[in-house]
Amino acid sequence: MMEIKFIERKDLKEKPDMSTVKFGSQFTDYMLTASYDEANGWHDWRIEPYGPIQIAPTAVVLHYAQTVFEGLKAYSVDGEAVLFRPDQNFARLNRSLERMSMAKIDEVEALTALKELLKIEKDWIPTGEGQSLYIRPFVFGDDHTLGVHPSDTYKFMILLSPVGGLFSAGTMGTTKIYVEDKFVRAVRGGVGEAKTGGNYAASMKAQEVAEGLGYDQVLWLDGVEQKYLEEVGAMNIFFVKDGELYTPELNGSILPGVTRMSIIEFAKDAGYKVHEARIPLTDLEAGLKDGSVTEVFGAGTAAVVAPVGELNIHGNKYVVGDGNVGPVAQEIYTTLTGIQNGKVEDKFNWIVKV
Ligand code: COI
Numbered sequence: 415m416m417e418i419k420f421i422e423r424k425d426l427k428e429k430p431d432m433s434t435v436k437f438g439s440q441f442t443d444y445m446l447t448a449s450y451d452e453a454n455g456w457h458d459w460r461i462e463p464y465g466p467i468q469i470a471p472t473a474v475v476l477h478y479a480q481t482v483f484e485g486l487k488a489y490s491v492d493g494e495a496v497l498f499r500p501d502q503n504f505a506r507l508n509r510s511l512e513r514m515s516m517a518k519i520d521e522v523e524a525l526t527a528l529k530e531l532l533k534i535e536k537d538w539i540p541t542g543e544g545q546s547l548y549i550r551p552f553v554f555g556d557d558h559t560l561g562v563h564p565s566d567t568y569k570f571m572i573l574l575s576p577v578g579g580l581f582s583a584g585t586m587g588t589t590k591i592y593v594e595d596k597f598v599r600a601v602r603g604g605v606g607e608a609k610t611g612g613n614y615a616a617s618m619k620a621q622e623v624a625e626g627l628g629y630d631q632v633l634w635l636d637g638v639e640q641k642y643l644e645e646v647g648a649m650n651i652f653f654v655k656d657g658e659l660y661t662p663e664l665n666g667s668i669l670p671g672v673t674r675m676s677i678i679e680f681a682k683d684a685g686y687k688v689h690e691a692r693i694p695l696t697d698l699e700a701g702l703k704d705g706s707v708t709e710v711f712g713a714g715t716a717a718v719v720a721p722v723g724e725l726n727i728h729g730n731k732y733v734v735g736d737g738n739v740g741p742v743a744q745e746i747y748t749t750l751t752g753i754q755n756g757k758v759e760d761k762f763n764w765i766v767k768v
Contacts, residue, residue, distance in 0.1 A: 588723030
């Protein structure tokens with residue numbers, strides 16, 4: 415197993431006021447870094463004080479966006495740190511790295527490094543309702559060249575950020591969604607299913623327009639016909655129709671969410687019929703019109719479960735259900751967060767002790 419060098423800092427930071435903290439704005443005392451080159455593989459593992467890094471102005475990531483990231487969370491159970499399905503995140507990291515022609519990581523080494531970092535930083539895990547320590551692993555191409563080809567050198571880093579909710583202070587509220595019919599997020603054969611920065615860069619214009627119109631998130635349609643549901647903002651989408659659960663099937667352009675996968679497994683076990691299918695927007699709209707669609711919600715690591723109160727489809731506004739958090743979203747949220755916080759039995763073996 416690799417050796418991790420620990421570089422201690424003299425001054426520890428003040429912990430933030432978690433009642434007002436904005437998602438992803440605060441970071442812990444330390445971060446993890448490792449370097450890759452062909453001769454040495456992944457090497458020079460360090461846990462060092464959180465702070466700016468040196469990067470050449472020609473680094474491949476800055477010009478051609480050769481970068482991938484992950485998002486997972488640590489929770490505090492009886493004062494000890496636990497993780498939710500970290501093996502799934504590191505497996506997905508490697509699938510993204512493969513798609514972006516980048517050096518893969520050793521999933522066991524990456525998890526070991528994360529655990530070492532968390533052992534040092536476990537006091538940073540907030541314990542209030544809906545709070546956790548968000549973990550951001552990422553890899554970027556570090557070659558110093560303007561040539562357009564895969565980098566030979568990479569950096570792997572892990573940052574830790576104490577968070578509440580993505581949209582609110584941690585408890586579930588409802589969001590307003592705008593169905594995007596001009597811009598697309600990803601196309602067939604592209605990089606939509608890779609967790610790479612470019613997908614998020616490509617989403618910002620539509621997000622900005624939607625926010626200008628008073629919406630929180632956009633609902634993306636397929637990049638070819640703009641007829642089928644894909645995902646919502648930085649989350650996967652689910653809806654409840656006649657008591658059954660629907661979500662778009664993975665098709666190469668949708669991000670395969672760990673929360674999405676967990677909800678499907680939980681819901682099937684709880685007796686729900688779950689449909690993973692190619693879903694026309696017109697089906698969702700018809701269900702909103704006739705009242706058979708009673709709930710719509712986004713699901714992701716950062717957002718957990720984000721119920722949708724209102725949808726704007728091509729200028730037609732629909733209130734979902736009674737506009738409030740629905741019972742299925744509530745049940746899923748309570749179960750998932752309960753498992754994560756040690757309050758609900760982990761019958762699926764999703765929790766990993768640090
Ligand atoms: C996550 O849920 O971890 C995400 O990646 C969303 C993030 C871009 C805010």
